[in-house]
Amino acid sequence: MEPAITTGYVFPNDLHIMWSLMIVIYPYVTGLVAGAFIVSSLYHVFQQRELRPVARLSMVGSLAFLLVATMPLLAHLGHPERALNIVVTPHFTSAMAAFGMIYTLYLILVIFEIWLVYRKPIIQLARRSRGFKRWFFATLALGVYDTSERAMQVDRRTITVLAGLGIPAACILHGYVGFMFGSVKANPLWSTPLMPIIFLFSAVTSGIAMVIVLYQTLMKFSGKSISGACVQSLAQWLWLFATITATLEILEIVTLAYERSEEWVVVGELITHKIPFSFIGVQMIFGSLIPFLLLGIVVLMRRFLTDPLRNTITFLAAFILLIQVFSMRWNVVIGGQIFSKSMVGFRELYVPRLFEREGIVTALAIMILPFIFLALFNHFLPLYESDQEEAPGAPTET
Amino acid sequence: MPRDEKVEPVTAPEAEDRRRFLKQFLMKASGVAVLVVAGEKVFFSAHAADSEAVPPGTGEDYDPTRHRYVYLIDVTKCIGCGACVRACERENNVPKHHFRTWIERYMVSRTGDVAIDSPNGGHDSFPPEVTGDDITKAFFVPKICNHCTNTPCVQLCPVGASFRSPDGLILVDEKRCIGCSYCVQACPYGSRFIHPETHTASKCTLCYHRITKGLLPACVEACPRAVRKFGDMKRLKDEVSEIIATHQVQILKPELYTEPNCYYIGIGKEVR
Numbered sequence: 001m002e003p004a005i006t007t008g009y010v011f012p013n014d015l016h017i018m019w020s021l022m023i024v025i026y027p028y029v030t031g032l033v034a035g036a037f038i039v040s041s042l043y044h045v046f047q048q049r050e051l052r053p054v055a056r057l058s059m060v061g062s063l064a065f066l067l068v069a070t071m072p073l074l075a076h077l078g079h080p081e082r083a084l085n086i087v088v089t090p091h092f093t094s095a096m097a098a099f100g101m102i103y104t105l106y107l108i109l110v111i112f113e114i115w116l117v118y119r120k121p122i123i124q125l126a127r128r129s130r131g132f133k134r135w136f137f138a139t140l141a142l143g144v145y146d147t148s149e150r151a152m153q154v155d156r157r158t159i160t161v162l163a164g165l166g167i168p169a170a171c172i173l174h175g176y177v178g179f180m181f182g183s184v185k186a187n188p189l190w191s192t193p194l195m196p197i198i199f200l201f202s203a204v205t206s207g208i209a210m211v212i213v214l215y216q217t218l219m220k221f222s223g224k225s226i227s228g229a230c231v232q233s234l235a236q237w238l239w240l241f242a243t244i245t246a247t248l249e250i251l252e253i254v255t256l257a258y259e260r261s262e263e264w265v266v267v268g269e270l271i272t273h274k275i276p277f278s279f280i281g282v283q284m285i286f287g288s289l290i291p292f293l294l295l296g297i298v299v300l301m302r303r304f305l306t307d308p309l310r311n312t313i314t315f316l317a318a319f320i321l322l323i324q325v326f327s328m329r330w331n332v333v334i335g336g337q338i339f340s341k342s343m344v345g346f347r348e349l350y351v352p353r354l355f356e357r358e359g360i361v362t363a364l365a366i367m368i369l370p371f372i373f374l375a376l377f378n379h380f381l382p383l384y385e386s387d388q389e390e391a392p393g394a395p396t397e398t
Numbered sequence: 399m400p401r402d403e404k405v406e407p408v409t410a411p412e413a414e415d416r417r418r419f420l421k422q423f424l425m426k427a428s429g430v431a432v433l434v435v436a437g438e439k440v441f442f443s444a445h446a447a448d449s450e451a452v453p454p455g456t457g458e459d460y461d462p463t464r465h466r467y468v469y470l471i472d473v474t475k476c477i478g479c480g481a482c483v484r485a486c487e488r489e490n491n492v493p494k495h496h497f498r499t500w501i502e503r504y505m506v507s508r509t510g511d512v513a514i515d516s517p518n519g520g521h522d523s524f525p526p527e528v529t530g531d532d533i534t535k536a537f538f539v540p541k542i543c544n545h546c547t548n549t550p551c552v553q554l555c556p557v558g559a560s561f562r563s564p565d566g567l568i569l570v571d572e573k574r575c576i577g578c579s580y581c582v583q584a585c586p587y588g589s590r591f592i593h594p595e596t597h598t599a600s601k602c603t604l605c606y607h608r609i610t611k612g613l614l615p616a617c618v619e620a621c622p623r624a625v626r627k628f629g630d631m632k633r634l635k636d637e638v639s640e641i642i643a644t645h646q647v648q649i650l651k652p653e654l655y656t657e658p659n660c661y662y663i664g665i666g667k668e669v670r
Contacts, residue, residue, distance in 0.1 A: 009514035009670070011588030012497045018579040018592065078577015078597030085557040085576055096556035096580055185550060185654055186586035341588045342670040344514065 008345030017337045021352040022072035024333045025363050027177045027199060028206070028326055029069050029370075034174035035207010036062040037110065037166055042237065044163035050229040056117060057218070057383045058211045062170075063110050064370035064377070069103065071366045075358055095180045102176055106169050113162040115140075116155050118381050120147050125381075174203040181332060188263030188343075189270070189336040194252045198328075201245040206325035208238045212318035214374075216311060218383065228307040232298070235314040239295035242321055246288035249328065266343045274338050274346055279331045287324025291317040460610045465565040466631035467604060467659070470638045470647070471540050474664040476625040478503060478538035480523040485620030487521065489605060496591045497521075498602040499542045499617050504668050507531035512668045539669050540626060542617070543568060543589040543602035544650060544658030551581035551590065560599065566631075566659055567606060572598045586654050604628070 006015065039058035043051040074080045087100035115122075123145050126137035178199030181190040212234050219226045253271065256264050271279050294317040298310055305313070334350050353359045374383065478501050486492060486499045501520030505513040505527055513531070517524065520538070527533060545568045552560045552568060559575035562568055570581075575598035582590045582599060593600040605615040609628070613619075618628045629638020641647070647661040650669065662669075 009502075009516070011670075012495075012500045012516055012519040013582075013588045013591040015495065018582050073578075076578070078579075078592060079575065082557070082574070082576045085574065089557060091555055091558035093553045094556040094580075095554065096578065099556070180580075184554075184584055186584055337583075341586055342514070344512075344670060 005348040009342050010340035010345035011342050014340040017350040020358040021363050022076040022358045024329045025072040028329045029065050031203030031206045032065045032210050033062050034170035034203040037170045038204050039211045041163045041167050050233045053227045053230045054211050054215045064373040068369045106173050116159050175200050187336050198248045202325045205241045205245045209318035209321040216315050231311050231314050235298040239299050266339045275335050282327040291320045462564040467566050468629045469660040470627040472663040475623045476538040478524045480520045481620045482617035483521045485616040489616035502539045505533045505536045508534045544660040546656035546658045548657040550584040554580050554584045570599045
């Protein structure tokens, strides 16, 4: 590798960006996992009944992204064949070593909850089908064919408990990702106790935004009507979480700037001269301010909006927020590596190549895989409930 | 016998010196001969005892618990010749554009502006100063891994590939390292890099393969001005330990509380 172009004084070993596009993708994907799960919990635990149309979609969507969450890490590691060392012989003082355990526990929890939610449709399909399909669904039913009201009641209660447990699990899964950055004391942009919280709130924002985009797209393609109440509720939640996220992100920078500590010399220069486009332009103005205004219209002026107009504005705001969260990940991961640990020099800006191990094509492939999984899942088990269908995962009436 | 009387005071000590020299030579030569016969193992300890530079417990008998290494850099002596960087590169086969040790040049102007450079890590020494400012002071600062006692790189390594050895050095097990670069991010001093061929973390080991045999690190041995000093806190009458105990010494980035084991003499506030 040839030395990169630098300005100021950069430590000789600090010439290259070590954590590339893959490490931008990784927190983005886990954020979608956590965020989507929170949406399903809003329905299962917090009884937000208008979210019923997206309850299944958000849960399966969470699993879809969870299944690819390790891929960017594997694409990044110098020795991916040794990746299991993290699980087999973890070094317990390392934040990264917790990944294996948190990931596995969360995966088990999500799969178990999805199984319970889909237990009735699985049994119905097993009874209705013949041949391989029958065998397949019978295997999925795990030999339990009890669909009595009492059994369904037990399922519903278990789902509520699991969804309740899933909230801290999702928070730990993503909070831990934020902690991985927040605990690096060598890096003044990362090293703040706010980092895990910022990651968590932006994760929920991205999860809700993804569910809005996915739900509307899915309904459009399947020719079904979009539930206005559902979109309205999602828009309100999105507005709340996006506002908190933006506030925290601004607070972090404002605190650094106001303290005028040594760190601000390098972080201020970074924001104003090195990444003003992706930070001020994309993350703050385009990504935070515009959706704030758009969702503000949806939330505050709902009486004046028709269903299609509300859906379109919400879709647009959600899409922009997906870009915002990605830009936030980019600005943290890449931005945090642009300045040298000498604190008086900068590397050249990192631009990923199209075709390289950690390049754009790999990133796109990883981001497309969850949608393929969702399409496959939808082929066997519906991602949305028809209005006539009894909701197996519906919250218990109180 | 005035003539003899004049000569005697001169020749007598010479003769005595010769006798003492011959006596010592024969004793040492016979000692060495015995030791050579006794084998390499004994030779090492004899060599150590002879030079008084290395305590027992090195070589094949190396016992890491009997050592506690420290490093001292006297910035006031450094001339930025780059001999240490070149020696390190040769000794450890360091890949191009990566550094286990490097030298920084600080040029401070009357107005307080600081210009820092380290062209190719100081490997090829330094070109004439080019800042154009009225430079009132300039100095070179050699850098290595600080082998911190409270090091973030070991704490953060997810598989324990980075570890602290009983003799106080931070080492990397290349066979365990997964190449995640977390340690590279965690090191506040920029001492680590990912080796472009092994794809694992790499850094200064204080020439562990040499020091465990009683030799000095390559950079210390190559330095023509004795800027770099290598010591052992567990050795009696250790020069470096003595300086650290009795003189004003500094460490890099003390605010991060990493507790470096590489000490400096003469660094100013400008040093990063």
